Amino acid sequence: MDRKYDELMTYVEKMQALGMAQGLFGWDLETEAPREAAALTARMMGSLSSQYFDILTSPQVGELLCQAAEEELDEAQKAILRELAKERDRLCRIPAEEYREYAELTAGATQIWARAKENNDFASFAPVLTRIAEMSARIAGYSKKEGQSAYDAMLWQYEEGFGRDVLDPFFALLREHIVPLLRAVMESGRAVDAGPLHRSFDIDKQRQFNRYLAEYVGFDFGRGVMGESEHPFTIGLHNRDVRITTHYYENLLESAMFSTIHEAGHAVYEMNVDDALTLTPVAGGASCGMHESQSRLMENMIGRSPAFWEPLYPKLQELFADELAGVSAGEFVRMINRVSPSLIRTEADELTYCLHVLIRYEIEKDLIDGSLQVKELPQVWNDKYEEYLGVRPLTDTEGVLQDIHWSQGSIGYFPSYALGNAFAAQIYRAMDREIDVESCLRRGEISRITEWLKEKVHRFGRVKPAQELLREATGEEFNPRYYIDYLTEKFTGLYGLK
Amino acid sequence: MDRKYDELMTYVEKMQALGMAQGLFGWDLETEAPREAAALTARMMGSLSSQYFDILTSPQVGELLCQAAEEELDEAQKAILRELAKERDRLCRIPAEEYREYAELTAGATQIWARAKENNDFASFAPVLTRIAEMSARIAGYSKKEGQSAYDAMLWQYEEGFGRDVLDPFFALLREHIVPLLRAVMESGRAVDAGPLHRSFDIDKQRQFNRYLAEYVGFDFGRGVMGESEHPFTIGLHNRDVRITTHYYENLLESAMFSTIHEAGHAVYEMNVDDALTLTPVAGGASCGMHESQSRLMENMIGRSPAFWEPLYPKLQELFADELAGVSAGEFVRMINRVSPSLIRTEADELTYCLHVLIRYEIEKDLIDGSLQVKELPQVWNDKYEEYLGVRPLTDTEGVLQDIHWSQGSIGYFPSYALGNAFAAQIYRAMDREIDVESCLRRGEISRITEWLKEKVHRFGRVKPAQELLREATGEEFNPRYYIDYLTEKFTGLYGLK
Numbered sequence: 001m002d003r004k005y006d007e008l009m010t011y012v013e014k015m016q017a018l019g020m021a022q023g024l025f026g027w028d029l030e031t032e033a034p035r036e037a038a039a040l041t042a043r044m045m046g047s048l049s050s051q052y053f054d055i056l057t058s059p060q061v062g063e064l065l066c067q068a069a070e071e072e073l074d075e076a077q078k079a080i081l082r083e084l085a086k087e088r089d090r091l092c093r094i095p096a097e098e099y100r101e102y103a104e105l106t107a108g109a110t111q112i113w114a115r116a117k118e119n120n121d122f123a124s125f126a127p128v129l130t131r132i133a134e135m136s137a138r139i140a141g142y143s144k145k146e147g148q149s150a151y152d153a154m155l156w157q158y159e160e161g162f163g164r165d166v167l168d169p170f171f172a173l174l175r176e177h178i179v180p181l182l183r184a185v186m187e188s189g190r191a192v193d194a195g196p197l198h199r200s201f202d203i204d205k206q207r208q209f210n211r212y213l214a215e216y217v218g219f220d221f222g223r224g225v226m227g228e229s230e231h232p233f234t235i236g237l238h239n240r241d242v243r244i245t246t247h248y249y250e251n252l253l254e255s256a257m258f259s260t261i262h263e264a265g266h267a268v269y270e271m272n273v274d275d276a277l278t279l280t281p282v283a284g285g286a287s288c289g290m291h292e293s294q295s296r297l298m299e300n301m302i303g304r305s306p307a308f309w310e311p312l313y314p315k316l317q318e319l320f321a322d323e324l325a326g327v328s329a330g331e332f333v334r335m336i337n338r339v340s341p342s343l344i345r346t347e348a349d350e351l352t353y354c355l356h357v358l359i360r361y362e363i364e365k366d367l368i369d370g371s372l373q374v375k376e377l378p379q380v381w382n383d384k385y386e387e388y389l390g391v392r393p394l395t396d397t398e399g400v401l402q403d404i405h406w407s408q409g410s411i412g413y414f415p416s417y418a419l420g421n422a423f424a425a426q427i428y429r430a431m432d433r434e435i436d437v438e439s440c441l442r443r444g445e446i447s448r449i450t451e452w453l454k455e456k457v458h459r460f461g462r463v464k465p466a467q468e469l470l471r472e473a474t475g476e477e478f479n480p481r482y483y484i485d486y487l488t489e490k491f492t493g494l495y496g497l498k
Numbered sequence: 499m500d501r502k503y504d505e506l507m508t509y510v511e512k513m514q515a516l517g518m519a520q521g522l523f524g525w526d527l528e529t530e531a532p533r534e535a536a537a538l539t540a541r542m543m544g545s546l547s548s549q550y551f552d553i554l555t556s557p558q559v560g561e562l563l564c565q566a567a568e569e570e571l572d573e574a575q576k577a578i579l580r581e582l583a584k585e586r587d588r589l590c591r592i593p594a595e596e597y598r599e600y601a602e603l604t605a606g607a608t609q610i611w612a613r614a615k616e617n618n619d620f621a622s623f624a625p626v627l628t629r630i631a632e633m634s635a636r637i638a639g640y641s642k643k644e645g646q647s648a649y650d651a652m653l654w655q656y657e658e659g660f661g662r663d664v665l666d667p668f669f670a671l672l673r674e675h676i677v678p679l680l681r682a683v684m685e686s687g688r689a690v691d692a693g694p695l696h697r698s699f700d701i702d703k704q705r706q707f708n709r710y711l712a713e714y715v716g717f718d719f720g721r722g723v724m725g726e727s728e729h730p731f732t733i734g735l736h737n738r739d740v741r742i743t744t745h746y747y748e749n750l751l752e753s754a755m756f757s758t759i760h761e762a763g764h765a766v767y768e769m770n771v772d773d774a775l776t777l778t779p780v781a782g783g784a785s786c787g788m789h790e791s792q793s794r795l796m797e798n799m800i801g802r803s804p805a806f807w808e809p810l811y812p813k814l815q816e817l818f819a820d821e822l823a824g825v826s827a828g829e830f831v832r833m834i835n836r837v838s839p840s841l842i843r844t845e846a847d848e849l850t851y852c853l854h855v856l857i858r859y860e861i862e863k864d865l866i867d868g869s870l871q872v873k874e875l876p877q878v879w880n881d882k883y884e885e886y887l888g889v890r891p892l893t894d895t896e897g898v899l900q901d902i903h904w905s906q907g908s909i910g911y912f913p914s915y916a917l918g919n920a921f922a923a924q925i926y927r928a929m930d931r932e933i934d935v936e937s938c939l940r941r942g943e944i945s946r947i948t949e950w951l952k953e954k955v956h957r958f959g960r961v962k963p964a965q966e967l968l969r970e971a972t973g974e975e976f977n978p979r980y981y982i983d984y985l986t987e988k989f990t991g992l993y994g995l996k
Contacts, residue, residue, distance in 0.1 A: 017545035021519035028522060032530075036720045037739035040777060044736075047515035051549075222534045238542075241535035279538060 004067035005077060011061050012084070016279045018052045020237050027243055030229040042107060049103070056088050076277060079463040083281040090157075093142035102135050106409040113407035122378050122396040129406055130374045136409050137368050151368040154412030158288040159419060161467050164365065167415055170480050171358050174418065177484045179388060181491060182351060185339045186390070188495045192338035197253045199323045206248050209319055210260045216312070217261055217298055218268040218450040219244070231346075231404075232259040234295075236270030239278040243267075253320075254336055255347075258299050265298030266291055268450055272458030286457075287466035288413065292420025293427060294453065300350050300421075301428045301486070302449065306333045307441035337494055341389040343398045351491050352389060354421060359384045360403075360414040368411065423470060425483035427457065430474035502565035503575060509559050510582070514777045516550040518735050525741055528727040540605060547601070554586050574775060577961040581779040588655075591640035600633050604907040611905035620876050620894040627904055628872045634907050635866050649866040652910030656786045657917060659965050662863065665913050668978050669859055672852050672916065675982045677886060679989060680849060683837045684888070686993045690836035695751045697821045704746050707817055708758045714810070715796055716948040717742070717762040721769050729844075729902075730757040732793075734768030737776040741765075751818075752834050753845075756797050763796030764789055766948055770956030784955075785964035786911065790918025791925060792951065798848050798919075799926045799984070800947065804831045805939035835992055839887040841896045849989050850887060852919060857882045858901075858912040866909065921968060923981035925955065928972035 025045050029038060055061060065085050073081070091099070109128045116125035137150040144153035152163035214226055229245040236242040244263035248256045269285055277283050285291035302308055306329070313329040324332070339349050345356035363380060366372035372380060381400040386392040393399030405413055431437060431452050440448045456473040464472065471477055492498055523543050527536060553559060563583050571579070589597070607626045614623035635648040642651035650661035712724055727743040734740045742761035744754045767783055775781050783789035800806055804827070811827040822830070837847050843854035861878060864870035870878060879898040884890040891897030903911055929935060929950050938946045954971040962970065969975055990996055 013541075013545050014549055017542040017549070018519075020539075020542050021516075021523070021546065024522055024526060025519070028526070032723055032725075034719065034721050034723055034739055037735070040736045040738050041518075043511075044515040044518050044777070047511050048519065051512055051515070221532065223532050225530055225532055227530075237535070238538045240538050241532055279542070 003071055004064050005071050005073060005081075008061065008064040008068050008081075008084075011055055011058075011064070012080070012280065015052050015055050015281075018048050018055075020279075022048050022052075023235050023237050027227075027235050030231075030233065031227040031245060046103065046107065050100075053091060053099070056084070057091050061088065062092075076274075076280075076282065076463050079282045080280050083462060087281070090143045094139055098135070098139065102139060102409070105131060105135060106407070109407040109409075110404060113401070113404065117397050117401040120395045120397040120401070122401060125401065125407070126374050126377075129377075132406065132409055133367055133374065133411065136411050140412075149369065151365055151412065154364075154368065155415060158410075158413050158416050160287065160465060162289070162415065162419060166478075167361065170422070171361055171415075171418070173480055173484060174354050175358060175388070177488065178351065178355060181488060181497075182339065182341065182355070182389075184497050185351065185491055185495045186341070188497060190495050192334050194335040194338055196324065196327045197335055198251050199253075200250055201253045201320060201323055203248045203250060205319055206253070206256055209316060210246055210248075210256050212315070213257060213312075214244070214260050214264045217264045217303070217446060218271075219264040220271055223271050224267055226260075232263050234263045234266035234270070236267070236284065238283065239271055239273045239275065242270045253323075258303060258336075261303040262295045262299040265295035268298070268453075269294040269458050272450070272454040273461040274459045277461040277463065280461075282462040284462055286460065286462050286464060286469045288416035289419035289423055290457070290466040290469065292416055293423035294457070296420045297424035297428055297453075301424060302437075302441065302446075304333070304337050304350065305438070305441060306330070307438040309333055310442050311444040334494065337490075339491065339495070341391050343385065343391055343393050344402055351487060354418045355388045357414050357418040359388060361418075364411055364414070422478070422480040422483040423466075425486040426470065426474050426476075426479055427453075428486070429482050431456075501569055502562050503569050503571060503579075506559065506562040506566050506579075506582075509553055509556075509562070510578070510778065513550050513553050513779075516546050516553075518777075520546050520550075521733050521735050525725075525733050528729075528731065529725040529743060544601070544605065548598075551589060551597070554582070555589050559586065560590075574772075574778075574780065574961050577780045578778050581960060585779070588641045592637055596633070596637065600637060600907070603629060603633060604905070607905040607907075608902060611899070611902065615895050615899040618893045618895040618899070620899060623899065623905070624872050624875075627875075630904065630907055631865055631872065631909065634909050638910070647867065649863055649910065652862075652866065653913060654910075656908075656911050657914050658785065658963060660787070660913065660917060664976075665859065668920070669856050669913075669916070671978055671982065673856060673886070675986065676849065676853060679986060679995075680837065680839065680853070680887075682995050683849065683989055683993045684839070686995060688993050690832050692833040692836055694822060694825045695833055696749050697751075698748055699751045699818060699821055701746045701748060703817050704751070704754055707814060708744055708746075708754050710813070711755060711810075712742070712758050712762045715759055715762045715801070715944060716766040716769075718769055722765055724758075730761050732761045732764035732768070734765070734782065736781065737769055737771045737773065740768045751821075756801060756834075759801040760793045760797035763793035766796070766951075767792040767956050770948070770952040771959040772957045775959040775961065778959075780960040782960055784958065784960050784962060784967045786914035787917035787921055788955070788964045788967065790914055791921035792955070794918045795922035795926055795951075799922060800935075800939065800944075802831070802835050802848065803936070803939060804828070805936040807831055808940050809942040832992065835988075837989065837993070839889050841883065841887075841889055841891050842900055849985060852916045853886045855912050855916040857886060859916075862909055862912065920976070920978040920981040921964075923984040924968065924972050924974075924977055925951075926984070927980050929954075 022045055025041060025048075029041065033041065061084075065081060065088065069081055094102075105128070109132060112128050113125050116122060136154065140153040140157065141150045144150060145156075148156070148163060152165075155163050155167065211226060215221060219226070223240045223242060225241075225243040227243060227245045228247060230247060232244070232246050234242070234244045244260070244267050246256045246259040246263065269291060270283075273283055285294070309329055309332065313332055317324045317327070327335075337350065339351045341352050342348060345353070348356050359381065362384065363372065363377065366380075367374070367377070378396050378400050382392050385399070405411075428437070431449070435448055435452055437449060440446065457469060460469060467478060520543055523539060523546075527539065531539065559582075563579060563586065567579055603626070607630060610626050611623050614620060634652065638651040638655065639648045642648060643654075646654070646661060650663075653661050653665065709724060713719060717724070721738045721740060723739075723741040725741060725743045726745060728745060730742070730744050732740070732742045742758070742765050744757040744761065746754045767789060768781075771781055783792070807827055807830065811830055815822045815825070825833075835848065837849045839850050840846060843851070846854050857879065860882065861870065861875065864878075865872070865875070876894050876898050880891050883897070903909075926935065929947065933946055933950055935947060938944065955967060958967060965976060
């Protein structure tokens with residue numbers, strides 16, 4: 001083995017195997033593992049994680065990283081070194097004792113959160129959340145760049161380049177446009193009755209249609225598995241093993257369908273990553289926001305469009321002949337696009353979704369800079385929901401306790417959900433200039449869309465940073481105006497606000 | 499950390515996590531993984547395996563093993579050191595280059611075997627098998643004891659203390675009794691018509707009954723998962739996560755049922771291992787043969803007995819009212835105990851099963867001592883089937899190519915299947931002296947049986963060597979006479995040979 005790069009890759013292969021094993025355990029715990037397995041399995045997952053940590057932070061890997069950087073490398077190899085070095089640097093700055101303490105804290109916190117949510121008992125979660133907020137801010141602080149706040153460093157962990165300097169104006173723009181647009185929609189007097197979607201839909205038939213739907217939007221069952229779990233998610237083990245879940249409700253036809261399209265959007269991204277990149281540190285998506293752009297683009301801009309349903313709705317109606325009798329394609333599309341401000345982010349409609357994210361962003365910012373105490377969260381949360389969405393939670397279960405993220409230490413993650421929408425709108429517009437997306441959808445030629453996305457976005461994995469990828473795919477820098485225009489045009493049209 | 503033993507356990511935890519991950523990947527590949535995942539996943543499994551190897555053979559672990567042995571330890575801790583030292587010693591004796599070569603050889607061989615079996619093309623498998631036989635004999639030779647042959651060392655890997663010195667007389671005894679008993683059965687003129695078991699049995703109903711059956715014989719679904727795969731198997735990740743599979747055939751009612759009982763027998767063993775032992779090197783069964791004794795005892799001695807079906811058959815008949823109409827419990831029990839010499843080991847009846855194993859034992863012995871060439875195997879195989887069972891394979895697919903074992907390098911494993919039967923008969927007899935097994939079964943009180951087995955066998959895991967465990971559970975040394983008596987009594991009775 002002459003090249004240091006190749007020697008470094010022998011360590012990378014070990015880390016990949018450990019990471020992939022953790023991924024499979026994660027999938028298994030959510031989908032199939034027996035009830036009583038969790039505690040012992042978590043201990044073993046902890047061991048895999050610390051073995052990963054030990055390899056990445058070892059002096060050998062540090063030395064090889066320096067030596068390999070001197071060798072002649074292609075773009076992908078340089079990106080692999082970049083990602084390894086970044087992660088290694090981040091981990092090495094954290095005192096080992098603190099890292100272990102934080103891992104234990106978050107490992108136990110999710111259960112405490114789950115119980116608190118179940119019992120509508122924020123007080124029992126507050127001390128853990130206080131500790132998580134403190135520790136994650138301190139840990140992020142070790143890696144912060146010149147001039148950054150701790151919260152900026154936390155934001156960068158998920159979306160490099162998108163600190164408060166970018167997000168403050170971004171969310172201000174969303175707020176400025178979405179809040180009045182929502183008010184206009186609500187005052188339009190054009191409420192949509194979605195009653196038919198709440199009829200009783202046989203779960204087995206739903207399974208059949210959702211499988212069809214996943215395949216239709218590009219999910220390759222030769223390289224993927226579709227399972228069921230409480231909360232839908234996607235996990236990519238490598239580009240030939242990508243898994244999604246959905247969750248079926250008998251009286252909510254659309255829930256599983258749009259989860260399936262959403263997760264399939266994530267999955268197709270992972271399946272389309274170049275063979276040369278899979279099982280390397282640049283195999284995943286370019287960033288959280290870029291990943292989310294592919295799921296939101298598929299779920300909303302594609303999956304809720306009239307053109308998408310033109311070839312598909314007859315099949316759905318055929319399968320549920322009684323339940324959807326008398327519901328036209330046009331009515332169906334209006335139902336799946338209805339605006340209805342609600343308390344729960346994951347069930348939000350397309351127009352109000354980013355307001356849920358905005359609320360979390362504002363709260364996290366104040367929490368981390370110290371101007372907001374954990375004990376004040378429920379009150380502030382409820383006030384903001386009332387202000388932006390016109391609804392007020394009656395319990396913390398459907399308020400501040402609804403999301404799992406903070407219990408896992410993921411503070412700073414939420415904004416990537418909103419960025420994903422904005423990236424998606426910008427990408428859609430660029431794609432639509434090159435291929436007529438609506439015509440493709442009407443003809444059922446969705447592969448022309450996924451091929452375009454593969455060519456411009458997916459195949460690069462994490463080789464290019466998200467901002468660069470966006471620029472190259474769309475021809476311009478990040479521009480949230482596309483998203484504002486998209487929402488305005490769509491909902492102005494649907495609710496006759498012209 | 500003062501004690502060297504505790505320090506050693508930090509390495510053991512890493513190895514356990516790596517081993518458990520491999521176990522989960524194995525389960526996943528057989529049950530759920532997408533078709534195209536295998537190659538990349540195999541590479542990652544190889545990495546986990548070599549990380550395991552690196553830890554166990556590291557100088558640190560060697561030193562800690564020596565130091566910990568000087569400390570005050572309880573029986574389980576001593577057993578853990580014993581098992582670790584044995585496995586470390588075995589691996590350290592194998593030149594690293596040879597170990598890697600052998601791992602690659604067997605990793606690729608299973609696919610070559612599968613294709614050869616599919617195409618009835620022994621010649622295409624012969625070169626790989628030749629190489630496997632050579633290498634596995636050489637590798638086993640590194641660990642052989644004074645006076646042992648290479649084949650003895652291979653046998654000991656699976657069943658310590660059971661080399662040719664024990665197995666030659668054991669198999670001679672089986673042959674001496676089973677061959678004439680089989681002849682008498684075949685000449686009794688009392689053929690059993692099992693036609694009703696080949697009617698069409700709805701798979702979903704079979705699933706329902708098999709789940710019930712697994713739970714009935716002690717499989718705890720809070721700690722276990724039941725899946726489906728081509729070939730049924732059991733895998734224990736720890737004592738709170740044990741998984742079995744079965745395989746359903748519409749026209750073979752008994753196939754899935756007895757696979758389920760068999761695998762549940764293995765699983766209950768793993769579930770009943772003491773909490774203090776799980777996730778240690780002594781968590782599994784005492785030996786391959788002892789593990790097999792628990793599955794065969796449950797499948798045959800319990801699961802095919804009239805007493806077992808007395809409370810259960812009405813439920814089966816209720817579920818398949820049309821299909822089993824007019825089939826009495828007595829007739830059903832005769833059908834599931836019918837003797838019918840056949841070509842395939844895994845489908846063999848209880849009386850002929852050990853003859854299939856005997857044939858493999860004789861062939862392996864000659865193959866490893868060099869008196870038989872791989873190219874002669876098909877001919878010898880077919881001749882022995884004709885001699886012992888009175889049936890002759892028309893193809894190698896249903897002859898010498900039927901089993902996966904040799905392609906995986908498992909030469910010397912087969913005898914543990916026969917030993918399992920003999921251990922089971924001896925254990926059954928001891929248990930029957932303390933609790934009246936048939937009465938328990940008639941009253942549906944199978945938990946009294948599993949409790950006895952847990953107390954006497956299961957809870958010890960691998961702490962006691964199999965021979966010692968057998969002696970303590972039954973009050974005497976290994977005695978295959980119990981098995982001969984059991985078979986003779988059972989089939990003499992069933993076929994009116996008195």
